[in-house]
Amino acid sequence: xxxxxxxxxxxxxxxxxxxxxxxxxxxxxxxxxxxxxxxxxxxxxxxxxxxxxxxxxxxxxxxxxxxxxxxxxxxxxxxxxxxxxxxxxxxxxxxxxxxxxxxxxxxxxxxxxxxxxxxxxxxxxxxxxxxxxxxxxxxxxxxxxxxxxxxxxxxxxxxxxxxxxxxxxxxxxxxxxxxxxxxxxxxxxxxxxxxxxxxxxxxxxxxxxxxxxxxxxxxxxxxxxxxxxxxxxxxxxxxxxxxxxxxxxx
Amino acid sequence: xxxxxxxxxxxxxxxxxxxxxxxxxxxxxxxxxxxxxxxxxxxxxxxxxxxxxxxxxxxxxxxxxxxxxxxxxxxxxxxxxxxxxxxxxxxxxxxxxxxxxxxxxxxxxxxxxxxxxxxxxxxxxxxxxxxxxxxxxxxxxxxxxxxxxxxxxxxxxxxxxxxxxxxxxxxxxxxxxxxxxxxxxxxxxxxxxxxxxxxxxxxxxxxxxxxxxxxxxxxxxxxxxxxxxxxxxxxxxxxxxxxxxxxxxxxxxxxxxxxxxxxxxxxxxxxxxxxxxxxxxxxxxxxxxxxxxxxxxxxxxxxxxxxxxxxxxxxxxxxxxxxxxxxxxxxxxxxxxxxxxxxxxxxxxxxxxxxxxxxxxxxxxxxxxxxxxxxxxxxxxxxxxxxxxxxxxxxxxxxxxxxxxxxxxxxxxxxxxxxxxxxxxxxxxxxxxxxxxxxxxxxxxxxxxxxxxxxxxxxxxxxxxxxxxxxxxxxxxxxxxxxxxxxxxxxxxxxxxxxxxxxxxxxxxxxxxxxxxxxxxxxxxxxxxxxxxxxxxxxxxxxxxxxxxxxxxxxxxxxxxxxxxxxxxxxxxxxxxxxxxxxxxxxxxxxxx
Numbered sequence: 001x002x003x004x005x006x007x008x009x010x011x012x013x014x015x016x017x018x019x020x021x022x023x024x025x026x027x028x029x030x031x032x033x034x035x036x037x038x039x040x041x042x043x044x045x046x047x048x049x050x051x052x053x054x055x056x057x058x059x060x061x062x063x064x065x066x067x068x069x070x071x072x073x074x075x076x077x078x079x080x081x082x083x084x085x086x087x088x089x090x091x092x093x094x095x096x097x098x099x100x101x102x103x104x105x106x107x108x109x110x111x112x113x114x115x116x117x118x119x120x121x122x123x124x125x126x127x128x129x130x131x132x133x134x135x136x137x138x139x140x141x142x143x144x145x146x147x148x149x150x151x152x153x154x155x156x157x158x159x160x161x162x163x164x165x166x167x168x169x170x171x172x173x174x175x176x177x178x179x180x181x182x183x184x185x186x187x188x189x190x191x192x193x194x195x196x197x198x199x200x201x202x203x204x205x206x207x208x209x210x211x212x213x214x215x216x217x218x219x220x221x222x223x224x225x226x227x228x229x230x231x232x233x234x235x236x237x238x239x240x241x242x243x244x245x246x247x248x249x250x
Numbered sequence: 251x252x253x254x255x256x257x258x259x260x261x262x263x264x265x266x267x268x269x270x271x272x273x274x275x276x277x278x279x280x281x282x283x284x285x286x287x288x289x290x291x292x293x294x295x296x297x298x299x300x301x302x303x304x305x306x307x308x309x310x311x312x313x314x315x316x317x318x319x320x321x322x323x324x325x326x327x328x329x330x331x332x333x334x335x336x337x338x339x340x341x342x343x344x345x346x347x348x349x350x351x352x353x354x355x356x357x358x359x360x361x362x363x364x365x366x367x368x369x370x371x372x373x374x375x376x377x378x379x380x381x382x383x384x385x386x387x388x389x390x391x392x393x394x395x396x397x398x399x400x401x402x403x404x405x406x407x408x409x410x411x412x413x414x415x416x417x418x419x420x421x422x423x424x425x426x427x428x429x430x431x432x433x434x435x436x437x438x439x440x441x442x443x444x445x446x447x448x449x450x451x452x453x454x455x456x457x458x459x460x461x462x463x464x465x466x467x468x469x470x471x472x473x474x475x476x477x478x479x480x481x482x483x484x485x486x487x488x489x490x491x492x493x494x495x496x497x498x499x500x501x502x503x504x505x506x507x508x509x510x511x512x513x514x515x516x517x518x519x520x521x522x523x524x525x526x527x528x529x530x531x532x533x534x535x536x537x538x539x540x541x542x543x544x545x546x547x548x549x550x551x552x553x554x555x556x557x558x559x560x561x562x563x564x565x566x567x568x569x570x571x572x573x574x575x576x577x578x579x580x581x582x583x584x585x586x587x588x589x590x591x592x593x594x595x596x597x598x599x600x601x602x603x604x605x606x607x608x609x610x611x612x613x614x615x616x617x618x619x620x621x622x623x624x625x626x627x628x629x630x631x632x633x634x635x636x637x638x639x640x641x642x643x644x645x646x647x648x649x650x651x652x653x654x655x656x657x658x659x660x661x662x663x664x665x666x667x668x669x670x671x672x673x674x675x676x677x678x679x680x681x682x683x684x685x686x687x688x689x690x691x692x693x694x695x696x697x698x699x700x701x702x703x704x705x706x707x708x709x710x711x712x713x714x715x716x717x718x719x720x721x722x723x724x725x726x727x728x729x730x731x732x733x734x735x736x737x738x739x740x741x742x743x744x745x746x747x748x749x750x751x752x753x754x755x756x757x758x759x760x761x762x763x764x765x766x767x768x769x770x771x772x773x774x775x776x777x778x779x780x781x782x783x784x785x786x787x788x789x790x791x792x793x794x795x796x797x798x799x800x801x802x803x804x805x806x807x808x809x810x811x812x813x814x815x816x817x818x819x820x821x822x823x824x825x826x827x828x829x830x831x832x833x834x835x836x837x838x839x840x841x842x843x
Binding site: 098101126137200202 | 465
C-alpha cells in the first residue's frame with residue numbers, strides 16, 4: 001500500500017510541470033512603473049503592451065495597465081483591464097476597489113450578478129478545477145483505503161471529499177455557465193438598440209466602461225444584457241474581457 | 251370493488267343527465283342558419299346548415315323548395331358543446347342557374363318561441379370555368395390592418411392566398427424574401443372564404459401574421475413569395491394494388507410550389523421626438539402598469555419588495571420595467587423578471603418584475619412615484635402611467651441603535667463622515683510568476699485528464715481484490731480449487747530436488763504429497779480421502795482410458811514405493827514419474843467439473 005501511495009505521489013509530482021509559470025526579466029515592468037511615476041501614461045501602457053506581446057501575462061500587469069489607462073482618462077480601457085485582472089485574481093481587494101472606483105467615475109452601472117454566479121466568480125476556473133480534482137482524488141484514495149483496511153474514518157472522509165467534489169464541480173459548471181456569456185466592456189458611449197440594424201430604435205444608453213454580457217451574436221452585432229435590459233450594439237464599440245488571444249498589443 | 255365502480259358509474263350517469271337537463275335552462279337557446287360556399291358554380295353542391303343550440307328535441311323543419319335550386323337529401327348531427335346539446339340539420343342544395351340569390355329570411359318556431367333567421371346571399375356563376383392560363387391559378391396578397399404604422403408597433407398583416415377551385419392547397423409554408431427588419435410571427439388562420447375575380451372562383455385562405463418593424467423607413471415588399479404544398483388529384487398506387495386497401499394509405503401526392511405575393515409598400519414612421527417622456531424605454535402599443543410595495547413598515551436595513559406589473563398589447567416582449575430611480579436613501583438590488591406570460595405571437599401578454607430595495611435610514615419616508623411611458627400608435631401620442639408614491643414607515647434598525655451607543659457620561663458629538671479615498675489604489679509590484687499566453691491551461695492538459703482515471707481505477711481494482719478475498723474466505727471449495735495448482739507445484743519442486751539425489755522413497759513420498767495436495771484441493775477432499783478411485787470417479791469420462799490408466803498406475807506405484815519399494819532407483823526413471831504426474835495434473839487442470 002505504501003508503495004502504491006508513493007507511486008501515486010510520484011505521478012502527481014510528474015504533473016506539476018504542467019502548471020507552468022515562467023519567470024522573466026523585470027526590466028520592462030520596472031520601465032513601465034518608472035514611466036507611470038513620471039506621469040508618462042502612454043509610455044507606461046506601451047511597456048505593459050510589450051510584455052503582453054511577448055506572450056506573458058499576470059493580474060498585476062492588467063491592474064497596472066488599468067491604472068495607467070485610468071490616469072490617461074481612458075475609462076473604458078481601464079475598466080476592461082480591471083475586469084481582466086479580476087478574472088485572473090477574483091479575490092484581490094485592490095483590483096475590486098479600483099474597478100468600483102473606475103465604474104463610478106465612468107457613470108457605468110455596477111456589475112450585477114446572481115448569487116450563484118457571484119459565488120462561482122469568487123474562484124477562477126483553474127481554482128475550481130483544482131478543488132474538484134483534489135476532492136475527487138481524496139475521495140478515491142480514501143474510499144480505496146476504506147475498502148482495503150475497512151476503516152470507518154476513511155469512509156466518512158471519502159464521503160466528505162465526494163460532497164466537496166460535487167460542490168466544486170457545481171462551482172466549476174456555474175463558472176463555465178457564467179463564462180458562456182462572454183463579458184464585454186463598452187469602450188465608447190453608445191446606444192443599445194432594439195434590433196441589430198443601424199436604424200433600429202434606440203433602447204437604452206451605455207456609457208463607456210459599462211460591463212455587459214453577450215447573449216447572442218449576428219454579423220457585426222452582439223445582443224447584450226445589462227442588468228435586466230437587453231439590446232444590440234455593434235461589436236466595434238466594445239471589447240471582450242476573456243479574449244486572451246487578442247490581448248497582446250491591445 | 252365492483253359495487254364501488256357501479257356506484258361511481260351511476261353517479262357519473264346522474265351527473266351527465268342533470269347537466270343535459272340543466273343546459274337548456276342555463277342557455278337561452280339559439281338557432282343559426284348558413285350556406286357555404288356563398289359563391290359557387292352551377293351544379294356545384296352547397297351545404298345549408300341549421301344549427302339549433304340549447305333547445306331540447308328540436309324538430310327538423312325541412313328545407314323549402316327554392317326556384318333555381320334542387321334540394322338533395324338532408325342529414326342530422328347531434329353534438330354536445332360545454333354541456334349544451336347542439337343539433338345541426340344539413341341540406342344539400344344544387345344550384346341550377348346563374349344569378350344572385352337571397353335565401354331567406356326564415357323563421358324557426360319551436361313551442362311558443364320564434365327565431366328569426368336572416369337571409370343568406372348567394373352568387374351562382376357559369377358552370378364552365380375559364381380555361382387554365384386565362385387567369386392566375388394561385389396568388390397571394392398581404393393586407394396590413396392599418397396604414398398608420400410606427401417602428402416597433404405590432405400590427406396584423408393578413409396573408410390572403412387565392413387558390414383556384416381547380417387546385418387544392420394543403421399547406422402554406424414560410425414567407426421568403428421578407429426584409430429582416432420586419433419581424434413576423436404567426437397569429438393563426440381565419441375561415442376560408444370564396445371570392446370571384448374575372449369569372450374565376452378562388453378559395454381564399456387567410457393567415458394572420460403579427461408584424462413588427464424593427465426600423466423605420468419604406469419597406470417595399472416586391473419579391474416576396476410563400477411556399478405552398480398542393481395536393482395532386484393523381485393518387486400513387488399503394489403496395490397492395492387495391493383501391494380500397496390503398497385508400498388507407500395516404501397516397502395523395504403533394505407538389506411544392508412558390509406562391510407569388512403581390513407587391514406592397516409599408517411606410518414605417520419613426521416614433522415622434524416631440525412629447526417623448528424622459529423615462530420612455532421603447533414600449534409601443536397599449537399597456538397597463540401597476541406597482542405595489544410590501545411591506546410598507548420596515549426597519550432601516552431591512553429589505554422590501556417592489557413589484558411592477560406591465561400588461562397589454564404591443565411589443566410586450568421587448569418592454570422593460572421603468573428605471574427605479576429611488577435616490578440615495580435606498581440600496582437597490584438587481585431586479586428580476588418574476589413572471590412572463592406573452593402569447594406565441596408576442597403581441598400581448600404580461601410581465602411582472604420584482605426589485606428588492608433596502609431603506610438605509612429612518613429619514614426615508616416614501617418610495618418615490620414610479621412612471622411607465624409608452625407610445626400609443628392608435629392615438630399617435632405618448633402616454634405615461636404613474637403609480638405611487640408609496641408612504642413608508644422606517645423604524646430604526648439594530649445597526650443604527652448600536653451606532654448611537656456611548657459610555658455613560660461621555661458626550662456624543664457627531665462627526666462628519668470623511669471620504670478616505672478619492673483615487674485609485676497604486677501600482678502593484680512585479681509578479682513573481684508569469685503565465686504564458688500560448689500555454690494550454692494545466693487542467694486541459696491530456697496528461698492531467700488521463701490521470702483522472704487513476705482514482706477510479708484504483709478504487710475499482712481495490713474493490714475487485716477485496717471482493718475476491720472475501721469470496722475465497724467464505725467459499726472453501728473455490729479457495730481450495732484455486733490453491734490446488736500452486737501447492738502441487740511446490741510439492742513437485744521438492745520431488746525434483748530429491749529425484750536428483752536418487753532417493754526413490756523420498757521421491758515417491760513427495761509425489762504422493764503432490765497428488766494428495768493437488769487432488770485433495772482440486773476436488774475438495776480430506777487428505778485421507780484422496781485415492782485413485784475417488785479421483786477417477788470425480789473426473790469420470792473427461793479423462794481418456796489411457797490417462798485414467800496412467801493415473802491409477804501412478805497412485806499404485808506411489809503407494810507401493812512409499813511402503814515397500816526400493817530405497818534407490820535410476821534418476822531418469824524417477825524423472826519420468828514426475829513428468830507423468832505433471833502432464834496429468836495439467837490435463838486435469840483443463841477439465842471443468
